[in-house]
Amino acid sequence: MKQKLCKAFCDDLSVHKVPAGYAVTTAFAAADGDHIGFFVIKTNETKYRIEDDGVTLPYLEGSGLDFKSGTRGEALGELLSEYGVSVDDETQEFFINNLLEDQIPAAALKFVAFSLRVRDFMLMTEFRVATTFREDAERLLRDAVNGRASIEENALITPKLTEFPADFVLRAPGRPPVGVFLGTSDNRILEALFLQMRNQHEIHEPCSIVALVEKPRTLSLRVRQQATNRLEFLTEFRGDEIAAVERIAREAIGRRSSSLQ
Missing domain, CATH: 3.30.1460 (Yope Regulator; Chain: A,)
Incomplete structure (x- = not known):
């Protein structure tokens, strides 16, 4: 032995x-x-x-x-x-x-x-990085809207779009809601694309669906291209965090009512 x-x-x-x-x-x-x-x-x-x-x-x-x-x-x-x-x-x-x-x-x-x-x-590390990204994004989003919009986590954008909740939904008085999907994987962005296409062709609810990705290489080239062309917009977080969340905030509260410019 x-x-x-x-x-x-x-x-x-x-x-x-x-x-x-x-x-x-x-x-x-x-x-x-x-x-x-x-x-x-x-x-x-x-x-x-x-x-x-x-x-x-x-x-x-x-x-x-x-x-x-x-x-x-x-x-x-x-x-x-x-x-x-x-x-x-x-x-x-x-x-x-x-x-x-x-x-x-x-x-x-x-x-x-x-x-x-x-x-x-x-x-x-993978869980830690994803968690840090989410926490950082939420904190900066709350700073950016500065009380002019509510932020809900893991929420439905509208009651009729029930398939996939957004990571964050921003709701401002008199404005369509904005659903933010964190691009932590191709699958997550494909869920956002599904909601976008369903709303565009079936539901017709006033809302915006956007993607926030941590780094350029997080997504495959094909999914990134689809998101860029079909969602309201896709924005990158790391390296230009403030500008990334300010763009989302402007979509939620309106350019004129934003003090972020």
Whole structure:
């Protein structure tokens, strides 16, 4: 049994000599399919350091996770403490330092376990990014209308358009309602297009249906083209947030009554 277990764990292990030491690739794969790897670096005559490539932490932070404070920071701190791993503030590498040669195998196993655990944060990024986008959009929309329109979340634009609720519906006195669909996926914008076409050809209710996308590449080219041509308008959020929500606010409250210009 021991030989079979060793074979299962070691057959796919690769070790390559590199200028600074050794590059190790394991059989363990993270959720994104990449195999876990690390470097073993000799720091002096007797001590070694295990480190990653310095990409994981910047990737997580670039995906919208804030580890500097709050629950995410606490969770990462607990994980680092549990596995005896540190973070290099300059290179952003995860590492275990001051290892004697005979300590490397046990430390390497701990480092691989940590690397698998820390990558679980990646599973949170998609939900986190979508949630942040929604929260930011709502906050800026409320600032933009400044009480001159109500904002309802997950609401029907009109009682006759019942298939899909909009993410936000803006209602101003004497003005048609504006349904805002957040472009977090092609499917979400296709729902907006369905409502637009149904209203245009069947219901004929006075309203506007608009799309707010976080980034240009959020949607496929085909769906983006359809939304641009058929919805009231499509506007992009990141990088020009104020202008994006002001355009929606003007649609809701009217250009003349808007103080956003």
